[in-house]
Amino acid sequence: MKRNSRLSLALHTLSHTADDPERVRTSTEIAEHAGTNPVVVRRVLDRLRAAGLLTSERGHAGGWCLARGPREITLADVYRARDERLVATDETGVASACLVEHALQRRVSGMLEDIEHSRVERLGETSIAEVRHA
């Protein structure tokens, strides 16, 4: 697959389901379209379901569906649904004895957090329904 694939795959999938919200899609189908593996798809989509963006049904005629209207799901929702953070703020819990280190941690990670927030805010301005008309 390609780089940054988790977010990319999530967005791609949601955008397509937004195209035709009634249609139920299997992970196999999605995987073929995305050029990857059904299990990988499920792994990514698991998180979107946990975040309440998708629902899945097992068994015959099962598959994946949008949990709410495509206009009610923003890029920020998708972004937040990944549990990972791109900023990677330290958080090892080990308190350094070094004062400079403390000051750095506070300043830099605070700064990156701010940026993170503004990023998510901007992503929130676009719903997955309108991505195609970008």
Place this chain on the structure above:
Amino acid sequence: MKRNSRLSLALHTLSHTADDPERVRTSTEIAEHAGTNPVVVRRVLDRLRAAGLLTSERGHAGGWCLARGPREITLADVYRARDERLVATDETGVASACLVEHALQRRVSGMLEDIEHSRVERLGETSIAEVRHA
């Protein structure tokens, strides 16, 4: 060591050298302070030297020194000195046949670029000399 250590180590080291710019520090000394290994320190500091932020002298009484005044080095300089990008914009060159994918790429990666710029901009507002007084 800890996560995000390259940037962290770079910033930490530079902040300390900014404290007393005349003093020459060996990688062993820096490594001990940072709780890591001299070779690791040199690897990270290599990039800072390539970026013109530090100089190094070999041999007896050699070591590392600031290449310019601590007020002329910003956090953005350090951030840029790492060659890596945190955003990881796709760039595999493979053109997808999927129009939605195209639109997504354009919109999302454009947005991430913006954020990257604003991040660097904000980091540029602080010099390593003033980090301690945060």
Place this chain on the structure above:
DNA sequence: GATATTTGCAACCGGTACAGTTACGTAAAT
């Protein structure tokens, strides 16, 4: 009830990235 389909999940493989470590070469001061 048997069968086919599809998610759910765990285990494992292969590749990549990185910190850590060891070892050795090179340069400079004493």
Place this chain on the structure above:
DNA sequence: ATTTACGTAACTGTACCGGTTGCAAATATC
């Protein structure tokens, strides 16, 4: 010549991730 310290290459261990396989559980169809 010796000592010091950078420069660099090689190897290790770990972590993460995409890919893959296998199997259990659930559900629709026959």
